[in-house]
Amino acid sequence: MKSNILARIHTPEDVKALSLAELALLAKELREFIIDVISVKEGHLGSSLGATELTIALHYVFNTPDDLLVWDVGHQAYGHKILTGRKDVFHTNRQKDGISGFPKMSESVYDAFGTGHSSTSISAVLGMAIASKLKGEHHKNHIAVIGDASIVSGMALEGLNHLGVSDVNMLVVLNDNAIGIDPSVGAFKNYLTTIRNGSTTSQSNIFSSLNINYYGPIDGHDLPKLIDVLSELKDKKGVNLLHIITTKGKGLKQAEENQVVYHAPGKFDKITGEIHPVLQKALTPKFQDVFGLTVLELARQNPKIMGITPAMPTGSSLKYMMEKFPERAFDVGIAEQHAVTLSAGLATQGMIVYCNIYSTFMQRAYDQIIHDVALQNLPVIFCLDRAGLVGEDGATHHGVFDLAYLRCIPNMMVFSPLDEIELRNILFTVQTDLHSPIAIRYPRRRGVHINWQKDFQKIPYGKAIELKEGKTIAILSTGFIGQNVIEALQSVANTVSDNFAHYHFGFVKPLDEACLHHIFQQYKSVITVEEGTVKGGFGSAILEFASENKYQIPIDVLGIKDEFISHGTIEELLQECGLSVNALVEYLQKKIPQLVRNLK
């Protein structure tokens, strides 16, 4: 009979009641449950399979939620969610109005801290541990589970530096599987390998040097051993780190063997692990691949071109260039701050650097953009993938702040292509002639052209494009969301659409002021459309222009309202934000009578 133990587990209390033999069965069933659901519903797979025994052992040994447990990043927390009361809703994982794919405080008391971006757990849990100490809650345990790829990011190291001089009770579980989303890199990873191989003694290792008691390494799939060691560490005073060795994808052969692919494999056969082929009718390309393949193409011609990614070679598709030009394109690990200033250093020596960082992760390197790049006006090319709404990853990952946080920086150019061909052409343009930093933002989507690998064309800096003429109102859009505007204009009656002109502002900065003067003199009203926050974004830039130039016509600013957007499909979220084709059609249809009323 299937899942007969898991069926009895509603809270961690139920886990504690099991025998060791039953716990082993639970591990098996938990894996099967995760595979069952993820094989049809999609989601992150490998991390949770690798953390199954750890999850069970932690909830068996510790008294969550009173003991505070934080999963770094949170990709590995599916088992935790299933054991803490969310088994019956687990099939709604990452769906609109369903549970989040990441730990989330508002979802469960067992989620002591929300995660999504990496390397936050040590700082957060240290804060909790210090609070417990001050409150005299000496019985509490505080546990941060962090992977080997995440622990070398700057903020985790800052946390360790503080942890080593802290008089608290805290346990760090270092879940070492030698991989993040892509394989881990860096000197620290190599160092962990020497520990795994037993060639370094625990007495003299880096953690002990930082005054953190080191335990391990132990096999993270040996459940009795894990329970033993964690029981020993429970209630142990001081600052302890347990190093466990696990295999990402454990329990599904294909996932163990292809760890990068099975990080989030999409739909697959739950028995064989075979990934269901996506219908190979001619698909338009992913923006990320247009980036990756175009940069490779350019790099073949231009030896000064380099590519930098902080831990996203696959996700960014920089892997194509990394394979061909390993000297000139590389992964620096989860180290956005370093990635940006490294790029600045390269640029001082005349290299042409494409520094590819997801929009949401670029938030990690904000100071470096201002202080090391823009202030010195170094022509670094920032490629912000996953800009705009990212869909199922949800609130932690939407790239909606970049227009606002980049636009205020002097010297920065900010460009947002309308389609993948324009992305291709701007990537071409910047390596021919660039004298300032530029941020190129593009979405986590597929483009609109089957044949996108056309001859390169130079894009003039700071120019907007009239896409459609119109009589009364000018719509100014930036980026790929402009496609929705195009579609919406094609979907409304001619009597409606005739009223609207449509302009594409690839450059959010510098603005095409000549074009804007024309627009503000020509039209009765302006609408701006962007896939970013309405506070401080492209629309605000247009408001600033209008105000500066004393234009006083109505301006509607469409974009992401001032709230965090949850998870769901991109289409659902665009609808929620009023940016789907349907929502725009509705908006446009109401607009003309409204304008007539207002002008009366």
Next chain:
Amino acid sequence: MKSNILARIHTPEDVKALSLAELALLAKELREFIIDVISVKEGHLGSSLGATELTIALHYVFNTPDDLLVWDVGHQAYGHKILTGRKDVFHTNRQKDGISGFPKMSESVYDAFGTGHSSTSISAVLGMAIASKLKGEHHKNHIAVIGDASIVSGMALEGLNHLGVSDVNMLVVLNDNAIGIDPSVGAFKNYLTTIRNGSTTSQSNIFSSLNINYYGPIDGHDLPKLIDVLSELKDKKGVNLLHIITTKGKGLKQAEENQVVYHAPGKFDKITGEIHPVLQKALTPKFQDVFGLTVLELARQNPKIMGITPAMPTGSSLKYMMEKFPERAFDVGIAEQHAVTLSAGLATQGMIVYCNIYSTFMQRAYDQIIHDVALQNLPVIFCLDRAGLVGEDGATHHGVFDLAYLRCIPNMMVFSPLDEIELRNILFTVQTDLHSPIAIRYPRRRGVHINWQKDFQKIPYGKAIELKEGKTIAILSTGFIGQNVIEALQSVANTVSDNFAHYHFGFVKPLDEACLHHIFQQYKSVITVEEGTVKGGFGSAILEFASENKYQIPIDVLGIKDEFISHGTIEELLQECGLSVNALVEYLQKKIPQLVRNLK
């Protein structure tokens, strides 16, 4: 005869021509020269005194500017500036139109990278070294000089992690003086102490573990030894780190003994070191002290209050609380990212956390504010000292982006007090009742009240204040710059000033919409004034409100234009930005006739 050797030094070539005996004399003269100038012109003292021998040795041994040398932070680079052609203009240090207090690429070819914020040098120099390798410039040396306080910041550690697997030629000089601006903290600092004391072998130390060849520790004031070792390391292949031990303030007794005070002592007697007493006529308080003393006062009453600073206990004045409540207020080192997420962790457990970070350094923790605090709506109190123009520290340190980069974050409140009493009252208010994060920004200045320690008054969230009635135009200011508006209004003729109403918007977010509706219905024109970027700042928020609500009256946005502002006194820079009292007076006087013309 004074400075007879230094007088002959115009470039590092001249240093190379000296004998060892002459080099020793040069060190003496260089120190005297720095002391001479800084004692009357002010500036950073202790760091450069501590790096005198290192500076001479580096320029003696290496071939700058062909060899690339980067000084982390740059406080210690005065000697470098003096030896590289800037001796004759050194008296203009930190003055408007004079040389910068920090290394600056546009100032000299010897400044290979601009610095100011800490911990950037390893990443930048590694970029340069990788570029040299790709260009086949194998003769080049690449040197990063970094202090013990800076090397533990996240981005430097990210850099080391990459450095250890890099096949480049690079030298890191770890200048270990056990102090940043305040004494260094953290487990790594303790670890360095064990190395200094010889109780750790170089074979097993952290750097060697990261595959970086470790040399030292050696006495950084022993010039012949330094030259010996650096000569040996010159052209040495691979990744090397030289650990030198120095004394901050070396050569001036008082500076050695009071390292925190003599980091930047103001004017002092160059012989005795005695600091010239500032005239003690009753001075209004520094905003930083109002913060520090008020938080201490509140902490005495409210045991949940905590204070966190990343390496600025003195600068932020958190030191007052740290002295009285060391368990509840502490310095986490140069670790802004950690500081913010630690604060988030504390807040989850009900602690009331004042996390004090200079506005410019908060750029380092941007992602943590969004992802760890605002997304979870944790009521952390961010105190952004040095907001607005900071004066002599210049472009790297002005806190002018915060309104733009914070305003776009959902859940964030942003407050900017008009004076130090309002700062005191908001600090009081937030600990009584706060359900969202708030950023309180205040300037590097003195307030306007001698008697500021009045009884606490609660400030209602989201309310603006009418400071002055007027007939035609409403001026909306936020923060301390409002004092300049007040003064300007008092300085113009009544016939002019009668036209202007003046409102103080302490809350940039949430805006007082009721008040704004009143303003836009009442007045013919609106002027916004802020000490922050006009792109995306407070003025843009008002433009957004007006647009959303279809108000179509002219709005002038005064603030920092879209360019980096250099160094000078705050008064000079305000004048340059059109925000000084004089500039505002001139602006107001022109405004009325202009408005009359426009309304015609």
